[in-house]
Amino acid sequence: MKTVSSLLDKEWYKRYRAISRLNIRSSIYDVTNRCNLRCRGCFFFSSSEDRVAKEEMDLQKWEAFIDREKERGVNLAILIGGEPTLCLDRVEAFYRRLPTFCATNGLIRLPRDRFPDLMVGISLWGDEEDERLLRGRDTFSISSRNYEGDPHAYYLYTITPRQIGKTERIVRRIRDAGLKLHMQLLSNDEGVDQFFWTDEELVGIRAEMDHMLDSYPETVVSSRYYHQIITTGKMFGRRFGWDECPSVTEPLDRRDPRPRRLTGFIRWASDLRTMHRCCTSETRDCSTCKDGAAHMSWVMVNKRAHIRTEQDLKNWVEVYEMFAKLYRFIPW
Amino acid sequence: MTETTADITIRIAEIMINELKLEDVTPENFDPDMDLVDEVGIDSMDLATVALVVQDEYGIRIDEDDYPKLTTIRLIAQYVQERM
Ligand code: SF4
Numbered sequence: 364m365k366t367v368s369s370l371l372d373k374e375w376y377k378r379y380r381a382i383s384r385l386n387i388r389s390s391i392y393d394v395t396n397r398c399n400l401r402c403r404g405c406f407f408f409s410s411s412e413d414r415v416a417k418e419e420m421d422l423q424k425w426e427a428f429i430d431r432e433k434e435r436g437v438n439l440a441i442l443i444g445g446e447p448t449l450c451l452d453r454v455e456a457f458y459r460r461l462p463t464f465c466a467t468n469g470l471i472r473l474p475r476d477r478f479p480d481l482m483v484g485i486s487l488w489g490d491e492e493d494e495r496l497l498r499g500r501d502t503f504s505i506s507s508r509n510y511e512g513d514p515h516a517y518y519l520y521t522i523t524p525r526q527i528g529k530t531e532r533i534v535r536r537i538r539d540a541g542l543k544l545h546m547q548l549l550s551n552d553e554g555v556d557q558f559f560w561t562d563e564e565l566v567g568i569r570a571e572m573d574h575m576l577d578s579y580p581e582t583v584v585s586s587r588y589y590h591q592i593i594t595t596g597k598m599f600g601r602r603f604g605w606d607e608c609p610s611v612t613e614p615l616d617r618r619d620p621r622p623r624r625l626t627g628f629i630r631w632a633s634d635l636r637t638m639h640r641c642c643t644s645e646t647r648d649c650s651t652c653k654d655g656a657a658h659m660s661w662v663m664v665n666k667r668a669h670i671r672t673e674q675d676l677k678n679w680v681e682v683y684e685m686f687a688k689l690y691r692f693i694p695w
Numbered sequence: 696m697t698e699t700t701a702d703i704t705i706r707i708a709e710i711m712i713n714e715l716k717l718e719d720v721t722p723e724n725f726d727p728d729m730d731l732v733d734e735v736g737i738d739s740m741d742l743a744t745v746a747l748v749v750q751d752e753y754g755i756r757i758d759e760d761d762y763p764k765l766t767t768i769r770l771i772a773q774y775v776q777e778r779m
């Protein structure tokens with residue numbers, strides 16, 4: 364039987380052991396149905412998820428709900444929306460009770476006296492031109508001022524085919540603002556300029572992502588294997604999609620056979636009762652889904668499949684470390 | 696006939712090999728003290744799969760909060776024996 368220590372040298376084995384017992388159990392929460400932007404291609408609004416559930420306004424109900432989530436075993440609350448910073452009391456209710464990550468468009472600065480080490484992921488959809496086109500304004504000029512040099516914030520840089528060949532300038536701007544970034548790909552079913560990732564473009568963007576990681580290792584939080592998985596949608600000959608996706612809300616998961624999946628994962632709507640199908644919108648086509656967290660989780664839940672060769676296991680360790688860094692389970 | 700810890704250890708190893716489809720190992724040569732997380736690479740989902748079968752077979756309940764303690768086959772066998 365292949366064992367972990369027979370495949371890894373001392374240093375890599377130490378890295379493996381630093382993450383092997385983290386047992387991350389995440390769930391996702393729509394903190395609000397409102398947003399101060401209306402981005403073209405936002406999965407939340409384009410699939411009308413903002414109208415699926417009536418937002419719970421009573422803070423005490425949020426607090427009781429979060430306590431129940433904690434009892435359920437959740438140890439990572441991922442806050443999305445709408446725009447969570449429009450409801451700081453709710454964000455605080457999570458932050459006081461659970462390890463919490465907050466996604467934001469960065470237009471409102473989270474007061475750091477109230478949230479000293481809350482991990483913040485700021486969305487960015489490309490350069491000024493793309494941002495104006497897709498989001499109606501250049502958010503970077505505001506968000507980079509709000510979070511400049513913040514050690515607990517990073518950019519979630521969503522790449523579209525329009526940005527092939529243009530990513531380096533963005534990476535440098537983020538570096539110059541004293542921040543880090545994580546790259547993800549826009550899925551192609553969100554009605555943005557009807558774009559479609561061609562196989563050629565995916566090969567091109569993978570090489571560009573690798574190049575950014577190699578050239579800016581202090582700024583880019585990523586791994587080559589993650590680039591491979593997200594651009595090819597394949598792992599050991601298996602294809603990512605509905606049959607394999609680990610990020611399906613557990614109580615709604617009727618798949619048979621059930622694939623390896625995130626234990627206890629639920630994406631909750633803001634009424635605190637409604638559950639969404641998965642970590643992104645129900646209208647998305649699983650066969651072309653490029654959700655970054657779902658792809659990372661796909662690797663993470665398939666650990667034993669990677670205990671094959673030294674390189675396979677190192678790939679797994681790097682993806683898990685990347686996730687653990689992005690959600691503050693281990694330091695940068 | 697009462698089962699000894701050694702019998703239970705072998706049976707747990709067998710369940711683990713079958714349920715997790717472990718290769719190149721037999722119940723007899725599976726080191727009962729090998730760390731399941733740090734060496735075999737099992738995770739909580741694997742342990743839950745094994746626990747389901749063990750619970751059914753021995754008519755006991757394995758509390759999920761106890762998973763972190765069940766780090767070797769020998770420790771699982773002892774846990775089972777204490778509850779039989
Ligand atoms: S900022 Fe986020 S939630 Fe708001 S519209 Fe844009 S993508 Fe959607």
Ligand code: SF4
Nearest residue numbers: 608641647649652657
């Ligand atoms: S849309 Fe993506 S994240 Fe959602 S179930 Fe399908 S593959 Fe998974």
